[in-house]
Structure formats: structure tokens, C-alpha cells
Amino acid sequence: MNNNVNNASYRMTTGNGQNNNSVKQKTRYKYIAYDKAGKQVKGYFDANRQIDVESFLTTQGYKIVEIKPVKVSKLSSLLKFENEMRYKDLVFFLTQLSTYIKSGIPLTDSIAILENQTKSKKNKQLFGRIVYELNSGAQFSEALQRQGKVFPRLLVNMLKTSELTGNLTEVLDDMAAYYKTADSNRKQIISALTYPSVVLVIAVVVLTFLLIFIVPKFEGIFQQLGSELPSITVFLINLSGFVQRNIIKIILVFVALIIIFISLYRNIRKFKYGVQYVIMHIPVIKDILIYNEVVMFTKTFSSLIRHDVFITDSIEMLGNVTNNEIYKKIIKEAITNLSTGEGLAKAFENKWAFPRIAYEMLLTGEKTGRLGMMMENVANYYEEEQKNLVQRLKSLIEPVMIIMLAGVVGVILLAIFIPMFSMYGDIL
Numbered sequence: 001m002n003n004n005v006n007n008a009s010y011r012m013t014t015g016n017g018q019n020n021n022s023v024k025q026k027t028r029y030k031y032i033a034y035d036k037a038g039k040q041v042k043g044y045f046d047a048n049r050q051i052d053v054e055s056f057l058t059t060q061g062y063k064i065v066e067i068k069p070v071k072v073s074k075l076s077s078l079l080k081f082e083n084e085m086r087y088k089d090l091v092f093f094l095t096q097l098s099t100y101i102k103s104g105i106p107l108t109d110s111i112a113i114l115e116n117q118t119k120s121k122k123n124k125q126l127f128g129r130i131v132y133e134l135n136s137g138a139q140f141s142e143a144l145q146r147q148g149k150v151f152p153r154l155l156v157n158m159l160k161t162s163e164l165t166g167n168l169t170e171v172l173d174d175m176a177a178y179y180k181t182a183d184s185n186r187k188q189i190i191s192a193l194t195y196p197s198v199v200l201v202i203a204v205v206v207l208t209f210l211l212i213f214i215v216p217k218f219e220g221i222f223q224q225l226g227s228e229l230p231s232i233t234v235f236l237i238n239l240s241g242f243v244q245r246n247i248i249k250i251i252l253v254f255v256a257l258i259i260i261f262i263s264l265y266r267n268i269r270k271f272k273y274g275v276q277y278v279i280m281h282i283p284v285i286k287d288i289l290i291y292n293e294v295v296m297f298t299k300t301f302s303s304l305i306r307h308d309v310f311i312t313d314s315i316e317m318l319g320n321v322t323n324n325e326i327y328k329k330i331i332k333e334a335i336t337n338l339s340t341g342e343g344l345a346k347a348f349e350n351k352w353a354f355p356r357i358a359y360e361m362l363l364t365g366e367k368t369g370r371l372g373m374m375m376e377n378v379a380n381y382y383e384e385e386q387k388n389l390v391q392r393l394k395s396l397i398e399p400v401m402i403i404m405l406a407g408v409v410g411v412i413l414l415a416i417f418i419p420m421f422s423m424y425g426d427i428l
Contacts, residue, residue, distance in 0.1 A: 026046040026047055026048055027046070027047065027048070027049075027050075027069050028044055028045070028046050028069065028070050028071075029044065029045050029046070029047060029050060029053045029067050029068065029069050029070065030042075030043075030044055030066075030067070030068055030069075030070045031043060031044075031045060031053060031057060031064065031065075031066065031067045031068075032064075032065040032066045032067075033057055033062035033063055033064045033065055034062065034063040034065065035061065035062055036061045036062075040065075041062065043125060044070070044125075045057075045125075045128070045129070045132070046129070047132065048136075050067055050069070052132070052136070053067050054067060055135075056128070056131070056132050056135070059135075060112075060128070084149055084150060084151075084152065085126075085150050085151060087179045087180070087182055087183035087186070088183060089123070090151075090152075090155075090179050091176050091179050091180045091183065093114065094155075094172045094173075094175050094176035094179070095172075095173075095176045096110075096114060097110055097111065097114065097172055098169045098172035098173050098176065100113060100114075101168065101169050101172070102169055107134065107140060107168075108131055108134045108135065111127050111130050111131050111134070112127070112131050114127050115127035115128055115131065126147065126150060129146075129147060130143045130144065130147070133146055139160075139163055140159055140163065140168070141156050141157075141159035141160045141162075141163060144156050144159065152179075152321070153317075153320060153321055154175075154300060154317065154321045155175055155179075157317055158171050158174075158175055158303070158304075158307065159171060161307050161308070161309060162307075165307070165308065167307075171307065174303055174306070174307070175303075178299060178300070178303055181295075181299060181383070182296060185292050185295060185296070185383070185386065188288075188386065188387065188390045189288060189289070189292060189390070191390065191394070192285075192288065192390045192393045192394060192397075195394065195397055195398060195401065196397050196401050199401040199402070199404075199405055200401075202405065203404070203405045203408055206405075206408075206409060207408055207409075207412070208243065208247075210409070210412050211236075211239060211240040211243045211244070211412075212240070212243060212244055212247065214416075215236060215237060215240035215412070215416070216240060216241075216244065218416050218420075219237050219240070221420075222237075222419060229419050230415075230418055230419060232411075232414070232415045232418070233415045233416070233418065233419050235415075236412060236415040236416070269325060272325050273325035273326065273329075276324060276325055276326055277326060280326065280353065284389070284392075284393055284396065285393070287389055288386060288389050288390060288393065290353055290355070291355075291382045291383075291385055291386040291389065292386055293322070293324055293327055293353065294354065294355060294358050294378065294379075294382045295379050295382050295383045295386060296322070297318060297322065297327060298358065298375040298376070298378040298379040298382070299375070299376070299379040300318055300321060301314055301315075301318060301371075301372075301375045302372050302373075302375035302376040302379060304317065304318075305371055305372035305375070306372050311338070311344060311371070312335070312338050312339075315331055315334050315335055315338065315344070316335060318331055319331040319332060319335065326353050327353065330347055330348060330351055330353065330354065331347075333347040334346075334347035334348070343366060344362070344366050345359065345362045345363040345366050348362055349363075355382070357378075357381070358378045358382065361374045361375075361377060361378050362374065362375070362378070
């Protein structure tokens with residue numbers, strides 16, 4: 001395998017992004033202060049010492065009233081900083097930061113400007129924590145890493161490379177473009193699935209309404225007339241009675257099943273693999289999901305190689321970044337192949353989740369030493385294919401869902417009106 005595309009000779013952290021030697025357990029302090037406008041501000045800040053909080057607040061122009069340590073419950077500790085920054089906000093953060101640094105503003109001052117500009121209390125506190133870490137001597141990547149899961153691991157590791165190569169603004173721009181594309185791809189999939197989801201919810205609501213409020217009224221009419229009912233009408237009446245008697249239980253069971261499903265999906269790898277396997281084999285939808293994974297895999301791979309990251313390190317990082325268990329398995333095989341000298345492309349050969357065209361270009365890039373360029377071409381090709389598939393899916397799903405909804409309502413109406421027409425014929 002040709003490793004000429006790589007010039008650096010370092011390895012990067014690709015695990016959960018935690019370093020026990022560099023991250024000390026901080027104390028949470030509650031503070032009350034007045035800002036430059038004379039407005040009282042209350043908040044919490046995690047620091048090693050109280051004097052660090054005082055120093056930070058003073059440099060931010062606050063007039064301190066009170067600072068005191070507070071106990072943090074285990075639950076609060078677990079929930080701390082768990083929400084990832086939205087891609088839209090992340091793109092803005094990276095773009096603005098790059099612009100400020102290019103203008104000659106130091107990194108710490110640039111983040112302080114963002115802190116002052118943002119109207120979000122959550123982001124203001126986040127930027128404040130980053131400024132504190134930087135003033136405490138931490139590297140930028142380390143400062144972001146210490147914010148828990150707010151910043152993606154890929155971004156943190158890419159910033160580690162920039163600290164070694166000195167191309168911070170280039171990495172910031174590349175990552176901004178990367179997450180802008182990721183956000184666009186995510187929105188396309190959401191857009192494709194929104195319509196059928198809405199129609200499905202409407203169908204369930206309409207069906208429940210008919211079973212609870214409409215069918216019972218006709219049941220009384222049928223009982224008064226005393227005629228024999230067709231099987232479909234009897235089934236509908238029995239179903240209506242069951243739903244009426246157990247509607248609360250049905251809702252609770254449904255909610256419980258959703259909670260159990262989410263819990264299993266998040267915590268059991270084999271279950272997650274099975275769900276992803278099934279979803280990625282659904283006609284039409286499977287191609288959209290596979291293309292999305294291919295786009296993110298190749299685009300990330302290309303970005304890593306362009307920034308002189310070893311292929312072995314790049315693959316390891318891809319395995320930690322992706323949330324798709326099927327791709328994790330393929331990447332694990334690729335790491336094994338690299339360690340035994342079999343080559344990278346071999347792991348992706350004849351894999352249903354990795355299109356043949358992508359494999360051929362990966363193989364060509366590996367042989368020619370132009371892997372980064374080839375991966376970028378693959379990403380561009382399948383990104384366009386995904387957009388076209390999403391448009392076709394939207395066109396296909398709309399009439400199908402309308403027909404399904406009309407069919408459900410039609411069957412219910414048919415079950416109600418067949419006996420009525422029959423009774424009307426008997427009277428005549």
C-alpha cells in the first residue's frame with residue numbers, strides 16, 4: 001500500500017476524547033455578579049480553584065458579588081454537557097472563528113468576541129468555559145475536548161493535527177464546509193421521511209377517532225335493527241370496543257415500547273446492528289441511507305488524508321466517528337487488513353453497504369497514491385446521487401401514502417355502510 005499521501009509521523013487520540021492525566025475533576029461554583037451594563041448575572045462555572053473563577057469573571061468585566069462552591073449530584077454530572085452542538089451552530093462557530101483569526105485576532109480573544117456576540121445563554125457559558133481553559137494553558141483541541149460531547153470527536157482530532165502543522169484556519173474552514181455538507185445531507189433525509197411520518201400519524205389519529213367516536217354510534221343502530229352483520233363489520237365493532245376499553249393501556253404500552261426500543265438501540269450493539277441492517281435493506285430508502293454513509297465516510301477520509309493524517313490513524317478515527325455499526329464492522333476489518341499488509345480496499349470488496357463504484361475508486365486511489373482525491377470524487381458523486389434519490393422518493397411516497405390513508409378510511413366506511421345498504425334493500 002502506498003503511504004506517500006501521508007507526511008506526518010504522529011498518532012492522534014481516537015477514543016472518547018478523554019485524557020485522565022490532563023483532565024482534573026473540577027469543582028462547580030455558583031456566582032452572582034454585575035456585568036458592564038450593571039445587570040445582575042447569576043450562573044455556574046466549573047474550575048479547579050475559586051481564584052480561577054474570580055480571575056475569569058474579572059477579566060470579563062464582571063463585578064463580583066458572591067462566589068461559592070456547590071455540590072453536584074451524580075445525575076447532574078451524568079447529564080452535564082451531553083447535548084452536541086447543532087451543525088448549523090457549529091458551522092457558524094467555525095466560520096466566524098476562522099474569520100477573526102485571519103484578521104489577526106488571537107484565538108482566545110476571538111472566542112471571547114463570540115461569547116459577547118451570542119444571545120444564547122447556553123453558548124455564552126460554553127464559550128466562557130473554553131476561554132477559561134485556554135487561559136489556563138490548555139490547547140484549543142483540549143479546551144473543546146473538555147466540554148464533554150458538545151463538539152464532535154472528528155473536529156477535536158482535526159484540531160489536534162492543526163496544532164502540530166500550524167494550519168488552524170485551513171482546518172477550521174475545511175471543517176465548516178464538512179459540517180455544512182453533513183447538515184445538508186441530514187436535512188435531505190429528514191425531508192424525505194417527514195411526509196410519510198406525518199401521513200402515518202394522521203392515519204393513526206383518524207383511525208383512532210373513527211373507532212372511538214364514530215363506530216360506536218353505528219353499533220347502536222345495528223343493534224336496534226337486529227339484522228345479521230358481515231364479518232368485516234363485526235371485526236370493526238369488536239376492535240372499536242377493545243380500543244375504547246383499553247385506550248390508556250395501549251398508549252402506555254406504545255410509549256413503553258418506544259422507550260425500550262431507544263434504550264436497546266443505544267446500549268446494545270447487536271440490536272443496533274440488526275435495526276440498521278433491516279432499515280438499510282428497505283427498498284428505495286436503503287440507497288439513500290447507504291449513499292449518505294458513503295458520502296460521510298469518503299468525505300471524512302478525504303479530509304483526514306488532505307491534512308496529512310496516516311491512513312491507519314484515519315481509518316481508526318472513522319471507526320470511532322461513525323454511528324453505523326455495519327460500517328464499524330467493515331472499518332474494523334480494514335484495520336486488521338492494514339495491520340497484516342493486505343491493503344485497505346480488500347475490506348470493502350463485495351460489501352453490500354459499500355457500492356462497487358466506490359470500491360473501485362478506493363482501490364484505484366490506493367494503488368496510485370491519490371486516495372484523498374479519489375475519495376473526494378466518490379463523495380461528490382454519491383452526494384449528487386443521494387439528492388436525486390431523495391427527490392424521486394418524495395415523488396413516489398406522496399401518492400402511495402395518500403392511497404394507503406384512503407384505503408384505511410375506505411375499509412372502515414365500507415364495514416359501516418355494507419350492512420346499512422343491506423338493511424335498506426331488505427326494507428324495499
